[in-house]
Amino acid sequence: MNAIVAIITVIVAIILFTSIAYVKAPPNRAAIITGLLKEPRILRGKAGFKIPFFERVDWLEVGQMDISVETEEFIPTSDFINIQVDAIAQVSIDVENGMDIAMRNFLNKNMDEIKTSIAKTLQGNLREIIGTMELKNICQNKAEFSKQVKENAEEDIANLGISIISFNVQNIKDKENLISDLGIDNREKIRKSASIAKADSLKEVSINQAKADNESNTAEIESQTEIAKRENELAIKRAELKTEEDKAKARADATYDIESQRVRKDLEKATQEAEIAKREKEIELQAKEAEVTEKKLDAEIKKKADADRYAEEMKAEAELFKRKKEAEADLFEKEKEAEAIKKKGEAEADAIRMKGIAEAEAMDKKAEAMKKYGEAAILEMLIGVLPDIAKAVAEPISSISDVKIIGSGSQGVSDISGNVPIVMAQVMETVKEATGVDLQDIIHANTYDAKVNRKVEITGSVPIKEQLVGTADPKENADSK
Structure with a gap:
């Protein structure tokens, strides 16, 4: 682990040292390394190392520089004419011979400061x-003028560590426009020479034109004559050729007709043979098509029959499976229903049995009670039955909605309501005749008159009990049975 940490530390240190100490200089810049040695080390277009904290790097532009040189005021020439000149100079640091001087003069200066210093030196040499x-020589020999300025300035510029690549004068101007006047004489001479040259040229052009026209006419006549001759010869030749052509055409037409007849006959024969062959092919094709159609129909019919048979079989199997499942479901439902009916019947039978037992026990208890209480029980029963009898008798009367009285002897509605006791008495009489039980005697048996004066006594409580039990609630008797 410690070895890995040491290796990583060494790698990081190397990277840091390289990033700080490694110096690369392009061709147009020089890296000046100073510090430990007496003489500086110069790197240009290559790379090197510096020792951190002990050496420093300064940069100097050594590429081409364009310097604009212009006289700030009008300068008199040797013939005392004031002019103003602007020029352009290309210079660079003299790497071979003046590097030390350039480093002393321009190191750590920006480009504008360097150009200003060089421009001042060149302006002095230009003046x-x-x-x-003289003005005329300057204007007519700008190249010579530029050369003299360059040669004159090279020594001064070399003292700055700079070399002049080129020096070119661009514009010259003066206060009095004398440069323009110097060109007047030359312009007039040139114009005069040009006019003369133009006139001579026009004259020569006219002479030459006339000669050319004459020669052209002669040539044209000769040419027309020659053309006529050639056309005549051409016409004769054409006639001869036309005759030969007509003969050849006649022979060709005859040959063509004969050949046409032969070709037509051959064509008709070939057409007939082709038609016969075509019909034979059509008949053969129709036979093949009929055979293919028959086989196709057989295949389709057989395939359809197989498909229908398979579909019917699947349908029959599905119906059979469906009926089987439905029968199983129906049987299951019926079994469930029968079981439910059986359980319901058993439950109803148990209920009826229990109800009969309960009703029998109730009737026994009721009979015992009536036997025990005797006349009081019978009387209580009769009294309980009388309201029901009266209600049953009065129900038909209550349903009467309209009463019409005919006759003067009737009391009206009171006669109808008075029928209720009569009907009840008739009911009691009917009960007596049907059952032998006299309800009136039973009721009167407990009165004072019956007890004291008439001495009525009721016997046979058991038969009365049996009659009452037999007539009071036939439904209960039926259920108990």
């Missing part, structure tokens, strides 16, 4: 050369 030349 010196202007003062040694």
Whole structure:
């Protein structure tokens, strides 16, 4: 682990040292390394190392620089004509011979400061050369003028560590427009020479034109004559050729007709043979098509029959499966229903049996009670039955909605309501005749008159009990049975 940490530390240290100490200089810039040695180390277009904290790097532009040189005021020439000149100079650091001087003069200066210093030196040399030349020579020999300025400035510029690549004068102007006047004489001479040259040229053009026209006419006549001859010869030749052509055409037409007849006959024969062959092919094709159609129909019919049979079989199987499942479901439902009916019947039978037992026990208890209480029980029963009898008798009367009285002897509605006791008495009489039980005697048996004066006594409580039990609630008797 410690070895890995040590290796990583060494790698990081190498990377940091390289990033700080490694110096790369392009061709147009020089890296000046100073510090430990007496002489600086110069890197240009290559790379090197510096020792951190002990050496420093400074940069110097060594590429081409364009310097604009212009006289700030009008300078007199040797013939005392004030002019103003602007030029352009291309310079660079003299890497071979003036690097030390350039480092002392321009190191750590920006490009504008370097260009200003060089421009001032060139302006001084430009003034010196202007003062040694006449205006006419300056204007007519700009190249010579530029050369003299360059040669004159090279020594001064070399003292700065700079070399001049080129120096070119661009514009020259003066205060009095004398440069323009110098060209007047030359312009007039040139114009005069041009006019003369133009006139001579026009004259020569006219002479030459006339000669050319004459020669052209002669040539045209000769040409027309020659053309006529050639056309005559051409016409004769055409006639001869036409005759030969007609003969050849006649022979060709005859040959063509004969050949046409032969070709037509051959064509008709070939057409007939082709038609016969075509019909034979059609008949053969129709036979093949009929055979294919028959086989196709057989295949389709057989395939359809197989498909229908398979579909019917599947349908029959599905119906059979469906009926089987429905029968199983119906049987299951019927079994469930029968079981439910059986359980319901058993439950109803148990209920009826229990109800009969309960009713029998109730009747026994009721008979015992009536036997025990005797006349009081019978009387209580009769009294309980009388309201029901009266209600049954009065129900038909209550349903009467309209009463019409006919006759003067009737009391009206009171006669109808008075029928209720009569009907009840008739009911009691009917009960007596049907059952032998006299309800009136039973009721009167407990009165004072019956007890004291008439001495009525009721016997045979058991038969009365049996009659009452037999007539009071026939439904209960039926259920108990």
